[in-house]
Amino acid sequence: MALAFGGSSAEAVGGPAVAGGEPDLVVVPDAPALDLPEEVTVAFWLKLTGDTGSWQFPVTKFRSNLARNYGMYVCPGTFVPAFSTSFVDAAAPHSDASGGPALNDGQWHHLAATYALATGRVVVYVDGRQTGALVGAPRLLKTVDEPLRMGAGTRGVIDEVRVYGRALSAAEAAQLAREP
Secondary structure (H helix, E strand, C coil), X not given: CEEEECCCCCECCCCEEEECCCCCCEEECCCHHHCCCCEEEEEEEEEECCCCCCCEEEEEEEXXXXXXXXXXXXXXXXXXXXXXXXXXXXXXXXXXXXXXXCCCCCCCEEEEEEEECCCCEEEEEECCEEEEEEECCCCCECCCCCCEEEEECXXXXXXXXXXXXXXXXXXXXXXXXXXX
C-alpha cells in the first residue's frame, strides 16, 4: 500500500495511494528489531509531488541532528536524496552520504541506502544505480529510542518501504528497483 503525504494524491507503484494520515506522518513504534548498529538497508519507492521549501524525510529512525540511527532525506533546493546516520565515538553528530538526480521530476524513483560495519561504507542508490558513497573507519551506528517515521515533511507518495538488518549488495539493490 502506498502512502500519500503533503496533500498528494497519486497512483502507487501497484495501484491507488491512500492518505498517509495526520499530520502526514506514519509512525512504527521503536522496537529492538529496528535498532540496527552494524548493518542496515533502507529501501523504498518515492514520487515527489511538490516542494516543501525544507528538508523532506521520507523514511527515518531519528528525530534530531544529535543522534541518528539511520534514514533517508531529500535535500531542499536540489531534491537530491541522502542517507544520514550517527556513528558511535565520532566527532560529528551525524554523517551524510548523498548523490543522484533531482527527484522532483514527477516520476517514481527507487531509493536505497546501505551501511556495512565490516567495510565502514555507506552507499546510496537511485533507481538501482549507485549515486553516492561515504567511506570511513568502520564504526557502529548509534541506536536511538525513536520510532521509524515515514513521510515527515514529505510532499509525495511513498511505497514499499523495506528495512533490512543487513547491507544489501549492489545487485540486490538493483533487483529491488526492477520490482514493481
